[in-house]
Amino acid sequence: xxxSVMLLVFAVLSLFxxxxxxxxxxxxxxxxxTKKAPASLYNKDKTKSANKKNGKAxxxxxxxxxxxxxxxxxxxxxxxxLGAALKPKPRNFTCKKTMKDVTPGQMFxxxxxxxxxxxxxxxxxxxxxxxxxxxxYIREDLMK
Ligand code: HEC
Numbered sequence: 632x633x634x635s636v637m638l639l640v641f642a643v644l645s646l647f648x649x650x651x652x653x654x655x656x657x658x659x660x661x662x663x664x665t666k667k668a669p670a671s672l673y674n675k676d677k678t679k680s681a682n683k684k685n686g687k688a689x690x691x692x693x694x695x696x697x698x699x700x701x702x703x704x705x706x707x708x709x710x711x712x713l714g715a716a717l718k719p720k721p722r723n724f725t726c727k728k729t730m731k732d733v734t735p736g737q738m739f740x741x742x743x744x745x746x747x748x749x750x751x752x753x754x755x756x757x758x759x760x761x762x763x764x765x766x767x768y769i770r771e772d773l774m775k
Contacts, residue, residue: 657709686768
C-alpha cells in the first residue's frame with residue numbers, strides 16, 4: 632500500500648514537472664528574424680480608436696482557427712501549450728528587449744500575412760479593425 636502511494640505521488644510530481652517544462656515562457660531576449668513590414672505600414676498605428684475589450688476576446692478565445700493564447704500564452708510570454716513545440720518560438724510580448732522594434736504596424740502586417748516559415752500563420756478571418764483591437768490589447772495589457 633505505502634509503495635503504491637509513493638508511486639502515485641511520484642507520477643503526479645513528474646507529470647507536473649513535464650507540464651511546467653512545456654508551458655514555460657519563451658526566452659528573453661528572444662532571437663527575432665521576422666521580416667520587416669513595408670515602411671508605410673510599419674509606421675501606421677490605428678490602436679487609438681480600437682476596442683481593447685474585443686481585442687482581449689480575440690486573443691483569448693475568438694480568433695479562428697486558434698486563439699492567440701494557444702501559442703503566445705495567457706500572459707503573452709510565448710508560453711502557450713502549442714508554442715512549446717514550435718521553432719522559432721512564439722513571440723514573447725513581455726520581453727521589452729525583443730519588442731522594442733516591433734511597432735503596431737509591424738504587428739498588423741504579421742497578423743494579417745503571417746511570418747513565412749514559422750508557426751505564425753496569416754489570420755485571414757480577422758477584419759482589419761479586429762486586428763487593431765487585438766494589437767491594442769497586446770500592447771496595453773501584455774507588453775510591460
Ligand atoms: C500556432 C501558434 C500561433 C498562434 C495561434 C498565433 N501565433 Fe503569433 N506567432 C507565432 C510564432 C511562432 C511567432 C514567431 C514568428 C517569427 O519568429 O517570425 C509569432 C509571432 C507573432 C508576432 C510578432 C511579429 C513580429 O514582427 O515580431 C505577433 C504580433 C503575433 N504573433 C500575434 C499573434 C496574434 C494577434 C495571434 C492571434 C490572432 C497569434 N499571433 C496567434 C505563433 C502563433
